[in-house]
Amino acid sequence: MFVNQFLLLGAILFCIGVYGVVARKNAVLMLMSIEIILNSVNINLLTFALRNGSTDGHVFALYIIAVAAAEVGVGLGLVLLVYRNKKTISIDDLSEMRG
Amino acid sequence: MIAQNIGFLIIAIVMxxxxxxxxxxxNVVHAALWLVVVLAGAAAQYILLAAEFVAVTQVLVYIGAVMVLFLFGTMLTRARIGAESDLNNSYKKLGIPVGLIMLAAMGLALTDSFGDEKLPESAKVVSTQEVSDQIFGPYLLPFWALSFVLLAAVVGAIVLARKD
Structure with a gap:
């Protein structure tokens, strides 16, 4: 197995996630795209852990999974709060901070 | 080696x-279910990369917990379950060149740096014991910080979502 096949898979998934963040305006779908990005980063970390024969990448990957779980919890809490106040979760409608 | 490469290719294409x-x-619910496929494929790739504990954690935390959160978020923010037409914003066309340019830049950098370097053939599976020795040894302080992050996230999510 080449190193590059995993790294390129991570790069492709990262770009798909970035496209999702740019193109979507539903807040829940943006959070899903962010999950794809975080998973591509995990693939990269584990590839380099295998390449260098170290376990540090595994620890980082586990920490990323834990932080992503916390991020989704808080993110969806925020989305629920926005929905309760505005009756919509479309990002385009949240324009109070526009000058 | 051949079998691993074929497995990698199939899982990568599906992902x-x-x-x-x-x-x-x-459809937001369909997006959540396709995300399950991506996350399960990522778990399979972790197993190919000899990271069994991370793969199991991926299944437990992502497919088990995070997906339930997403489905609850979908359920609580939208009354309708069917297809919706206004999920994309007006910059949708802009996203395609952004993604393709990033992919080209990363692909060039990766092929330039790693070329046809191979992963070690005789890599042994990293056991849970080695990972835990790392977490509770050199990485103990980040582990504590992570505990506080999770505690703050749990309390924050309850405070944000509470009806008062």
């Missing part, structure tokens, strides 16, 4: 197709 469906589908 990329499912990820594309996540960012293009018109």
């Amino acid at each position: 990329i197709g499912a990820a594309l469906r996540v960012v293009t589908t018109n």
Whole structure:
């Protein structure tokens, strides 16, 4: 197995996630795209852990999974709060901070 | 080695197709279910990369917990379950060149740096014991910080979502 096949898979998934963040305006779908990005980063970390024969990448990957779980919890809490106040979760409608 | 490469190729194609469906589908629930395919494929890739504990954690935390959160978020923010037409914003066309340029830049950098370097053939599976020795040894302080992050996230999510 080449190193590059995993790294390129991570790069492709990262770009798909970035496209999702740019193109979507539903807040829940943006959070899903962010999950794809975080998973591509995990693939990269584990590839380099295998390449260098170290376990540090595994620890980082586990920490990323834990932080992503916390991020989704808080993110969806925020989305629920926005929905309760505005009756919509479309990002385009949240324009109070526009000058 | 051949079997691993074939497995990698199949899982990678399925993952990329499912990820594309996540960012293009018109149905939020379908997007969540395609995301399950992406996450399961990522767990399979972790096993190919000899990271069994991370793969199990991926299944437990992502497919088990995070997906339930997403489905609850979908359920609580929208009354309708069917397809919706206004999920994409007006910059949708802009996203395609952004993604393709980033992919080209990263692909060039990766092929330039790693070329046809191979992963070690005789890599042994990293056991849970080695990972835990790392976490509770050199990485103990980040582990404590992570505990506080999780505690703050739990309290914050309850405070944000509470009806008062």
